[in-house]
Amino acid sequence: MTTPATRADALHLTGERTVPGIAEETYWFRRHEAAYLALLPYCDGATVLEAGCGEGYGAGLIATTAERVLALDYDVDTTEHVARRYPEVGVARANLAFLPVRTSTVDVVANFQVIEHLWDQGGFLAECHRVLKPGGKLLVTTPNRITFSPDSDTPLNPFHTRELAPSELDSLLTGAGFEVELLHGLHHGGPLEELDARYGGSIIDAQLDVVMGHLPGQATWPPKLLADVAAIKAEDFTIHGADLDASLDLVAVAVRP
Numbered sequence: 001m002t003t004p005a006t007r008a009d010a011l012h013l014t015g016e017r018t019v020p021g022i023a024e025e026t027y028w029f030r031r032h033e034a035a036y037l038a039l040l041p042y043c044d045g046a047t048v049l050e051a052g053c054g055e056g057y058g059a060g061l062i063a064t065t066a067e068r069v070l071a072l073d074y075d076v077d078t079t080e081h082v083a084r085r086y087p088e089v090g091v092a093r094a095n096l097a098f099l100p101v102r103t104s105t106v107d108v109v110a111n112f113q114v115i116e117h118l119w120d121q122g123g124f125l126a127e128c129h130r131v132l133k134p135g136g137k138l139l140v141t142t143p144n145r146i147t148f149s150p151d152s153d154t155p156l157n158p159f160h161t162r163e164l165a166p167s168e169l170d171s172l173l174t175g176a177g178f179e180v181e182l183l184h185g186l187h188h189g190g191p192l193e194e195l196d197a198r199y200g201g202s203i204i205d206a207q208l209d210v211v212m213g214h215l216p217g218q219a220t221w222p223p224k225l226l227a228d229v230a231a232i233k234a235e236d237f238t239i240h241g242a243d244l245d246a247s248l249d250l251v252a253v254a255v256r257p
Contacts, residue, residue, distance in 0.1 A: 056078075
């Protein structure tokens with residue numbers, strides 16, 4: 001999908017945006033990549049709008065099977081980076097409150113790990129509904145509030161405005177006029193469960209213990225932990241509909257009637 005990045009050619013680490021090709025970012029990159037791979041069949045031969053493309057690796061992956069991909073982001077540096085690194089993807093700077101696409105012209109809207117950042121989630125979904133053709137699909141992934149910010153209605157992540165539990169995401173989608181075709185959760189598969197056990201119950205907490213209190217990319221990692229994280233693959237995650245409340249991320253497919 002991409003060639004390995006160096007710190008010089010990768011998009012700047014912010015502490016939130018996931019960047020491929022950097023060992024310390026591998027867990028989060030593979031976790032996001034697993035969802036892209038699971039939902040990629042919905043993009044086959046389609047005109048796809050990715051609303052909030054970030055570094056662009058997902059749009060690049062979608063472009064391997066879609067007929068056309070237009071990737072949107074609000075940040076100028078991001079859109080310029082995506083245009084350089086993924087020439088197969090069309091790129092535009094846009095505010096997701098007003099999608100710069102005509103009504104009923106898109107087959108698929110992809111929105112991966114973005115909706116939790118938006119102040120007006122309902123308004124954004126109304127825009128997705130507008131630009132999709134009848135029968136078009138909205139693909140959404142987002143952190144599961146129950147496991148991402150447990151015991152708090154306020155997101156622990158300062159970049160997030162509102163995180164969603166499974167029932168809340170379902171209600172938000174149906175309230176915007178969508179029919180929810182699939183609502184699954186992303187979990188650790190066997191190899192990651194082994195890492196959880198090796199690191200005191202949570203490979204996530206082991207990483208957070210290293211990076212908390214440091215600027216992005218500045219923490220010194222224990223060599224063994226870094227090697228274990230760098231070896232994580234997308235297939236080490238699993239996505240299914242069982243035990244949804246315990247999932248790490250929510251994965252939804254919604255249809256515009």
